[in-house]
Amino acid sequence: MRLTIFGATGGTGRQLVERALADGHEVTAVARKPENFPLVNEHLRVVRGDVLDSASVEAAVKGADAVLSALGPRSRKDPPVCGPGVANILAAMTSAGIRRFVGISAAPVPVHDPGDRLLYRLTAKKILRALLKDAYADMARMEDEARRSGLDWTIVRPPALNDKPASGRYRTALGRNLPGGYFISRADLAAEMLRSLKDPQTIGTTVGIAY
Ligand SMILES: NC(=O)c1ccc[n+]([C@@H]2O[C@H](COP(=O)([O-])OP(=O)(O)OC[C@H]3O[C@@H](n4cnc5c(N)ncnc54)[C@H](OP(=O)(O)O)[C@@H]3O)[C@@H](O)[C@H]2O)c1
Secondary structure, eight states, X not given: OEEEEETTTSHHHHHHHHHHHHTTOEEEEXXXXXXXXXXXXXTEEEEEOOTTOHHHHHHHHTTOSXXXXXXXXXXXXXXXXXXXXXXXXXXXXXXXXXXXXXXXXXXXXXXXXXXXXXXXXXXXXXHHHHHTHHHHHHHHHHHHHHHHHOSEEEEEEOSEEEOOOOOSOOEEEETSOOTTOOEEEHHHHHHHHHHHHTOGGGXXXXXXXXX
């Protein structure tokens, strides 16, 4: 497939680009500073783009079969990027007639989730939601944009990310978090995002993922 990947310079984005190329896809990686992008591959095109600039987003999705986003704020001081950025991506996809979108939110975003254990809900989740209130509000807006888009969207909701290698052994659940699942590697997250592209069951839903 021809894939456009936003957030390609980030931890998960790099994993997405590398795995997509290994899987035989044609990849357009979107970067704010393409000159710093470290990978070179005959099936990889690196384009300059800022998700808050809709013209660059429109140019980046042109010709894609599907779009993936591993977008996120680089620091807690950054203004919201997931909500407005994904709104621009989905609008550009709609104009270009591209239907498939896979993005990343976070496990603590839903206030009530049937997969959350009581102890987690009353302790760690409460603390995370207080500390990262603005980031989760931005992601909740992104999820709403996807739901409203009318496109074939999937939003994966990981717990804490780490940089361990892909294990290929993780749990997923449609529309809910995983009880007792507190970690996932960026490599396994990227693998699941690419797998879900071809899984019609993941269309129009969130996906919980964890070990
Ligand atoms: N860290 C965790 O434990 C955790 C847990 C759950 C969910 N998440 C979420 O998972 C996602 C992936 O996380 P990560 O740690 O792999 O990401 P990351 O390394 O922080 O990378 C974020 C990416 O977004 C890009 N970006 C930011 N603003 C942009 C803009 N205006 N235009 C274009 N690109 C922009 C960055 O580009 P530059 O290189 O140009 O800055 C970078 O490529 C994020 O949404 C994160 O919030 C993280």
